[in-house]
Amino acid sequence: MTAATPSDATPHEPAALDPASSVLDEARALVDDLSLATVRQWKAEHPGALAIGYMPIYVPRPFLEAMGCLPVAVFGGGDQTDIIRGDSYFQSYICHIPRSTLELALSKRLDVLDGMLFPSICDVIRNLGGMWQMLFPDRYSAYVDLPQVFDEERGGRFYAAEIRRIAGDLVRRGARPLEDAPLRAALAVENRRRAALMALDELRRVEPWRVRASEAYVIARAGSVLTTPAHTELVNRFLARVAERVPRAYDNVRVVVRGSFCEQPPLALIRTLEASGCDIVDDDLQLGLRFVEGMFDEDAADPLLELVRGYLRKGVATASRYIADDVKGEALVKRVRACGAEGVIFAAASFCDPALLDQPMLEAALDRASIPHTGLKFAENTGQFQVIREQAGAFSDAVKLWGSAV
Amino acid sequence: MSTATNIEPTKSPAALPTAKDDSQRRQKEMIGEHYERLAHAKDEGRKVVYTFVPGNLTELLRSLDLLPVLPEINALQAGMRKLSAGYIAEAEKLGHSEDVCTYVKCDIGMMKSGGVGPTGTKIPEPDLLLLSYTGCFTFMKWFELLKEQYNCPVVMLHVPYQGEGEITPEMRKYVVDQLANEVIPALEKLAGKKLDMRELGRRLALSRQAEDDLVAVWESAKHRPSPIDGYFGGVYYIGPIFSAFRGTEDAVKYYRLLRAEVEDRMSRNEGPMTPDGPSPEEKYRLVVEGPPNWTSFTDFWRMFSREGATVVASTYTRVGGLYDEGFRHDPERPLESLAEYCLGCYTNLSLPARTNLIERYVREYEADGFLINSVKSCNSFSAGQLLILREIEKRTGVPGGFVESDLVDPRYFGKANIENRVQSYLQMLEARKGRVVA
Numbered sequence: 073m074t075a076a077t078p079s080d081a082t083p084h085e086p087a088a089l090d091p092a093s094s095v096l097d098e099a100r101a102l103v104d105d106l107s108l109a110t111v112r113q114w115k116a117e118h119p120g121a122l123a124i125g126y127m128p129i130y131v132p133r134p135f136l137e138a139m140g141c142l143p144v145a146v147f148g149g150g151d152q153t154d155i156i157r158g159d160s161y162f163q164s165y166i167c168h169i170p171r172s173t174l175e176l177a178l179s180k181r182l183d184v185l186d187g188m189l190f191p192s193i194c195d196v197i198r199n200l201g202g203m204w205q206m207l208f209p210d211r212y213s214a215y216v217d218l219p220q221v222f223d224e225e226r227g228g229r230f231y232a233a234e235i236r237r238i239a240g241d242l243v244r245r246g247a248r249p250l251e252d253a254p255l256r257a258a259l260a261v262e263n264r265r266r267a268a269l270m271a272l273d274e275l276r277r278v279e280p281w282r283v284r285a286s287e288a289y290v291i292a293r294a295g296s297v298l299t300t301p302a303h304t305e306l307v308n309r310f311l312a313r314v315a316e317r318v319p320r321a322y323d324n325v326r327v328v329v330r331g332s333f334c335e336q337p338p339l340a341l342i343r344t345l346e347a348s349g350c351d352i353v354d355d356d357l358q359l360g361l362r363f364v365e366g367m368f369d370e371d372a373a374d375p376l377l378e379l380v381r382g383y384l385r386k387g388v389a390t391a392s393r394y395i396a397d398d399v400k401g402e403a404l405v406k407r408v409r410a411c412g413a414e415g416v417i418f419a420a421a422s423f424c425d426p427a428l429l430d431q432p433m434l435e436a437a438l439d440r441a442s443i444p445h446t447g448l449k450f451a452e453n454t455g456q457f458q459v460i461r462e463q464a465g466a467f468s469d470a471v472k473l474w475g476s477a478v
Numbered sequence: 479m480s481t482a483t484n485i486e487p488t489k490s491p492a493a494l495p496t497a498k499d500d501s502q503r504r505q506k507e508m509i510g511e512h513y514e515r516l517a518h519a520k521d522e523g524r525k526v527v528y529t530f531v532p533g534n535l536t537e538l539l540r541s542l543d544l545l546p547v548l549p550e551i552n553a554l555q556a557g558m559r560k561l562s563a564g565y566i567a568e569a570e571k572l573g574h575s576e577d578v579c580t581y582v583k584c585d586i587g588m589m590k591s592g593g594v595g596p597t598g599t600k601i602p603e604p605d606l607l608l609l610s611y612t613g614c615f616t617f618m619k620w621f622e623l624l625k626e627q628y629n630c631p632v633v634m635l636h637v638p639y640q641g642e643g644e645i646t647p648e649m650r651k652y653v654v655d656q657l658a659n660e661v662i663p664a665l666e667k668l669a670g671k672k673l674d675m676r677e678l679g680r681r682l683a684l685s686r687q688a689e690d691d692l693v694a695v696w697e698s699a700k701h702r703p704s705p706i707d708g709y710f711g712g713v714y715y716i717g718p719i720f721s722a723f724r725g726t727e728d729a730v731k732y733y734r735l736l737r738a739e740v741e742d743r744m745s746r747n748e749g750p751m752t753p754d755g756p757s758p759e760e761k762y763r764l765v766v767e768g769p770p771n772w773t774s775f776t777d778f779w780r781m782f783s784r785e786g787a788t789v790v791a792s793t794y795t796r797v798g799g800l801y802d803e804g805f806r807h808d809p810e811r812p813l814e815s816l817a818e819y820c821l822g823c824y825t826n827l828s829l830p831a832r833t834n835l836i837e838r839y840v841r842e843y844e845a846d847g848f849l850i851n852s853v854k855s856c857n858s859f860s861a862g863q864l865l866i867l868r869e870i871e872k873r874t875g876v877p878g879g880f881v882e883s884d885l886v887d888p889r890y891f892g893k894a895n896i897e898n899r900v901q902s903y904l905q906m907l908e909a910r911k912g913r914v915v916a
């Protein structure tokens with residue numbers, strides 16, 4: 073019954089009448105372009121500058137930008153890439169993103185990148201970094217060991233040394249040295265983007281009919297290949313356009329989606345959840361851009377320390393980050409309350425150890441707080457959504473009718 | 479030194495009797511004694527610390543009279559004793575995904591089933607969880623899960639990964655600083671006394687002695703025939719030093735016994751002990767990468783031993799310390815050497831470094847083949863193994879083999895399939911030998 077609310081049947085006006093359609097098309101084109109044409113164009117406009125790819129979830133992009141580099145978020149091949157060679161490097165029980173990422177690299181679609189960074193989020197991405205060293209010995213790659221000890225004296229010092237190590241490597245490859253003034257400027261630019269993304273997230277929470285999660289996702293992910301100012305401009309332009317949308321009635325359940333921080337679900341899966349009667353008012357898709365909660369101090373005397381502190385003190389609670397003294401799942405419960413959600417959908421990539429090991433603890437926290445939840449698994453190239461539609465529809469029906477998934 | 483072929487019946491009446499040598503029996507006794515000590519720990523007022531094999535700080539714990547419990551050891555013991563399937567089912571009923579590490583699920587299931595350990599005695603609840611986050615991301619999630627169950631403190635020791643293939647001064651300092659400022663104070667608080675650095679130094683010196691003897695045992699496999707099986711037999715050899723006994727007189731005695739036993743066999747040109755008795759002939763020398771399957775361990779071993787295949791070196795036996803690369807615990811540099819130990823465990827090496835190590839093993843141990851047992855549970859080991867396989871073949875010309883199983887989930891041990899693969903692989907090695915000779 074849920075699947076056919078008026079708002080789902082016609083999410084928005086026909087494209088010709090939707091004031092946001094052109095921005096969405098622009099963003100979608102950026103997301104879909106696995107040839108990284110935008111990055112090639114940027115490099116042509118900035119001779120000698122480096123484009124540095126990085127795997128999910130988080131690398132501290134401002135230091136790269138301060139060195140004149142373009143950070144490029146790499147999310148694998150999604151559902152658009154035929155895996156020809158990538159599968160031969162991984163067993164069937166390994167998640168999908170490393171095989172499609174390798175496919176992109178082996179088919180030379182990542183050749184435009186001057187380097188790749190592999191942050192410490194799980195053993196698979198860690199080992200993919202080692203594979204990169206072996207398969208592409210002439211290209212720069214580095215492992216970014218994000219600390220799991222969050223005091224400045226130990227974790228902070230180690231993390232700062234990690235950033236300086238990579239910065240030194242990049243200088244030897246032609247990047248500008250990492251200096252305070254440009255790093256402060258990069259933190260300021262990042263703050264503008266954070267403000268724009270926070271406005272986008274707030275709009276989704278307050279008026280989910282005005283911005284669907286699938287749209288916000290595309291707008292956020294477009295930043296993968298853009299400079300921070302260019303992305304900020306795109307987000308703000310989208311916000312201005314959606315303000316012109318005509319209000320409409322809706323009768324959906326407000327849900328939070330969790331578990332999709334690294335391997336991304338196909339866009340059709342997000343739309344399937346929406347079509348099943350769910351307004352996704354918060355998610356951890358594109359978590360890297362939101363990893364540090366709040367703003368940086370743009371005037372910090374030591375901007376590198378400020379960047380480090382952002383991670384240590386304001387890093388978001390997610391599966392790849394050790395939860396030391398806090399109660400596991402408490403952050404999720406707070407998030408659900410803060411955005412007025414009525415339930416949680418766990419959507420984890422198949423064989424994603426961090427997400428799947430986290431899930432029982434998060435479920436327990438939700439149970440304690442009497443928040444209904446359901447769970448599904450996906451791969452980035454999942455193509456069948458009927459089961460997911462039925463599951464999400466049943467969940468939203470149950471929440472709507474009884475306030476519970478039971 | 480006796481090399482008697484002692485045949486002990488296994489618990490299953492249907493199973494064939496299994497031969498064991500003196501060191502294997504002694505190792506089994508030591509593990510049993512440790513579980514017995516654990517069973518009475520609470521009655522005796524002793525404090526218990528859960529921690530992991532890679533990056534374990536046994537000397538530190540023992541210096542403070544703390545007893546270590548290693549959940550991986552519990553899980554693998556449960557696997558060998560056919561208890562793991564039920565525990566995993568219990569965990570999956572509680573919502574743990576079928577996709578994730580079965581060590582974790584076995585441990586959770588055991589805990590939810592009353593906390594009775596593999597030897598039938600109660601495993602005491604932890605007084606502290608020492609999260610030595612070394613070479614395996616899952617360790618972190620594992621102790622987050624246990625933290626939910628036990629009302630006890632958790633101490634994190636974040637050991638950086640050797641992503642670029644080396645231990646940097648910054649890494650070493652980071653670990654030493656954590657040891658000095660976080661780990662040791664927390665352990666002292668639990669123990670109710672200050673750490674005696676002389677006692678720690680004494681224990682590190684004991685570790686060193688045992689490590690010297692263990693390396694001699696590993697390197698004995700360079701002899702033809704190898705007097706040891708460095709994988710199936712090797713997992714018995716690492717039992718004491720990887721678990722609760724490093725830095726103890728017991729471990730020193732055990733490794734002296736083992737070394738003498740092995741050198742005795744070597745002097746008489748005898749092969750290793752196998753489940754069916756001394757190996758009659760060494761037809762193939764293999765290097766193996768990846769952990770073994772524990773639920774059908776003896777069956778798996780026999781697939782090799784009955785074909786005359788001896789494993790001369792393996793990587794799994796280096797997860798708790800890579801001593802044959804030269805590392806030794808050092809009483810003169812106690813915290814630094816503990817840090818280097820943690821940083822140097824096999825699964826904390828980069829993939830290129832792992833590949834280089836395997837290449838060295840293939841060459842130095844004059845292996846005929848290189849085989850990977852890829853386990854579903856362990857991404858730390860498994861992700862990238864197919865590239866390692868190709869690379870080793872390319873560099874050494876030695877053919878690679880590949881089988882898949884799991885650590886302690888019997889559903890993933892397809893005996894017929896694995897046996898077919900192993901036999902085909904060994905037949906290929908045989909045919910290749912013929913070609914080389916021709």
